[in-house]
Amino acid sequence: xxxxxxxxxxxxxxxxxxxxxxxxxxxxxxxxxxxxxxxxxxxxxxxxxxxxxxxxxxxxxxxxxxxxxxxxxxxxxxxxxxxxxxxxxxxxxxxxxxxxxxxxxxxxxxxxxxxxxxxxxxxxxxxxxxxxxxxxxxxxxxxxxxxxxxxxxxxxxxxxxxxxxxxxxxxxxxxxxxxxxxxxxxxxxxxxxxxxxxxxxxxxxxxxxxxxxxxxxxxxx
Amino acid sequence: xxxxxxxxxxxxxxxxxxxxxxxxxxxxxxxxxxxxxxxxxxxxxxxxxxxxxxxx
Amino acid sequence: xxxxxxxxxxxxxxxxxxxxxxxxxxxxxxxxxxxxxxxxxxxxxxxxxxxxxxxxxxxxxxxxxxxxxxxxxxxxxxxxxxxxxxxxxxxxxxxxxxxxxxxxxxxxxxxxxxxxxxxxxxxxxxxxxxxxxxxxxxxxxxxxxxxxxxxxxxxxxxxxxxxxxxxxxxxxxxxxxxxxxxxxxxxxxxxxxxxxxxxxxxxxxxxxxxxxxxxxxxxxxxxxxxxxxxxxxxxxxx
Numbered sequence: 001x002x003x004x005x006x007x008x009x010x011x012x013x014x015x016x017x018x019x020x021x022x023x024x025x026x027x028x029x030x031x032x033x034x035x036x037x038x039x040x041x042x043x044x045x046x047x048x049x050x051x052x053x054x055x056x057x058x059x060x061x062x063x064x065x066x067x068x069x070x071x072x073x074x075x076x077x078x079x080x081x082x083x084x085x086x087x088x089x090x091x092x093x094x095x096x097x098x099x100x101x102x103x104x105x106x107x108x109x110x111x112x113x114x115x116x117x118x119x120x121x122x123x124x125x126x127x128x129x130x131x132x133x134x135x136x137x138x139x140x141x142x143x144x145x146x147x148x149x150x151x152x153x154x155x156x157x158x159x160x161x162x163x164x165x166x167x168x169x170x171x172x173x174x175x176x177x178x179x180x181x182x183x184x185x186x187x188x189x190x191x192x193x194x195x196x197x198x199x200x201x202x203x204x205x206x207x208x209x210x211x212x213x214x215x216x217x218x219x220x221x
Numbered sequence: 222x223x224x225x226x227x228x229x230x231x232x233x234x235x236x237x238x239x240x241x242x243x244x245x246x247x248x249x250x251x252x253x254x255x256x257x258x259x260x261x262x263x264x265x266x267x268x269x270x271x272x273x274x275x276x277x
Numbered sequence: 278x279x280x281x282x283x284x285x286x287x288x289x290x291x292x293x294x295x296x297x298x299x300x301x302x303x304x305x306x307x308x309x310x311x312x313x314x315x316x317x318x319x320x321x322x323x324x325x326x327x328x329x330x331x332x333x334x335x336x337x338x339x340x341x342x343x344x345x346x347x348x349x350x351x352x353x354x355x356x357x358x359x360x361x362x363x364x365x366x367x368x369x370x371x372x373x374x375x376x377x378x379x380x381x382x383x384x385x386x387x388x389x390x391x392x393x394x395x396x397x398x399x400x401x402x403x404x405x406x407x408x409x410x411x412x413x414x415x416x417x418x419x420x421x422x423x424x425x426x427x428x429x430x431x432x433x434x435x436x437x438x439x440x441x442x443x444x445x446x447x448x449x450x451x452x453x454x455x456x457x458x459x460x461x462x463x464x465x466x467x468x469x470x471x472x473x474x475x476x477x478x479x480x481x482x483x484x485x486x487x488x489x490x491x492x493x494x495x496x497x498x499x500x501x502x503x504x505x506x507x508x509x510x511x512x513x514x515x
Contacts, residue, residue, distance in 0.1 A: 168410045211437075211438055233329065245375075247375075263506040
């Protein structure tokens with residue numbers, strides 16, 4: 001267990017120390033959220049209708065931001081080789097990386113999400129639901145994103161490639177999360193949506209590291 | 222016997238068939254061109270290798 | 278038989294006659310299918326647009342069938358480290374993308390006159406769209422990695438991840454649509470299909486499958502030649 005603790009602490013330091021921690025992701029999130037009224041027109045009723053969904057979508061996009069460097073830095077300076085050969089399984093290292101990314105970027109984004117949604121006109125009563133779904137969905141985004149990042153190692157055009165690979169994987173959490181918020185707003189059964197979202201996130205958390213480790217070993221071969 | 226009178230649906234039906242034909246043609250042409258290119262390259266390589274073998 | 282095909286020489290011998298044969302079968306079935314297509318009488322419900330169904334359904338079926346082939350080939354390539362299986366998987370992707378594009382386009386052209394809308398976010402259409410995005414991502418990943426063995430393995434991992442993901446996407450949209458009660462589920466087949474429709478549909482589906490078989494075999498042959506050329510060039514240089 002202490003091995004994992006060391007890995008996690010390292011990843012937390014890396015992802016936090018990288019250029020102001022979550023600030024970049026948060027700023028990007030706020031910026032994309034600002035663009036929405038500019039694109040849709042300021043009419044409050046229309047904005048309010050799409051506010052929760054848009055906040056959720058922008059969250060998914062912001063999560064993509066820090067993905068490119070998730071494995072690449074270690075890959076470039078040889079640390080990934082050491083992690084692959086070291087005592088701890090590579091799967092655990094991958095798990096630690098994505099968990100750290102969620103803690104340093106996903107969780108702050110989840111805190112900002114209700115603020116963004118309300119700023120776009122969503123009713124404040126939705127705030128807790130938005131925060132919870134963003135927090136849980138953020139796990140799915142981190143771990144799915146990790147799969148994309150690991151697969152793109154050693155290839156050209158990393159960032160855009162990761163997004164193209166990862167977007168089909170983002171579809172279920174986006175649908176479950178936005179659907180849960182919608183249901184909550186309409187007074188329908190939201191628990192199912194939240195459970196489906198949690199199930200998806202837990203599945204990516206459990207299975208993702210295996211795909212990531214396989215992809216890393218492939219890149220190192 | 223063959224009914225080609227599409228009436229008001231012509232604007233939908235014929236583009237559908239047209240697009241299908243185009244995609245098939247593109248796939249076939251690309252596949253065959255690719256095959257020809259790499260077959261030639263492999264055969265060229267083999268004849269060069271044979272030439273080297275007989276020379277040495 | 279699969280084991281016999283695993284040997285590249287055996288595969289080349291097999292595909293040399295199998296590919297043109299399948300191509301010829303495809304051409305014959307296509308001609309027959311189109312004849313059955315345009316001699317079938319449109320019913321009063323669908324009108325002339327049923328002729329789009331005859332080329333939409335085979336395309337949609339192929340988009341999934343090719344995905345399945347790609348998945349199996351990826352799995353075999355990954356587990357058995359087999360270069361021919363790797364090549365087969367990567368060769369299938371552009372073909373699958375083509376069929377998926379046709380499924381989406383013909384579906385749209387069919388939907389507009391039939392149900393009054395170019396697109397609807399139901400489970401089936403959304404899943405096919407995500408499938409198309411998957412094919413694009415797969416081909417992008419293949420193109421982005423220079424080393425062939427590494428590209429094959431990365432693509433194989435992506436294929437297996439995507440294979441798990443697609444049913445989840447389908448289910449998620451089903452669930453999402455049940456939230457909004459009152460959205461009618463569009464059934465592409467409607468009432469039971471008359472025999473006069475079944476014949477062209479099945480014939481054209483078989484034609485599409487034969488065409489895929491022929492094109493796939495030729496593309497794999499290209500891969501074998503490409504590798505051979507690369508090996509020979511290396512030997513000549515060194």
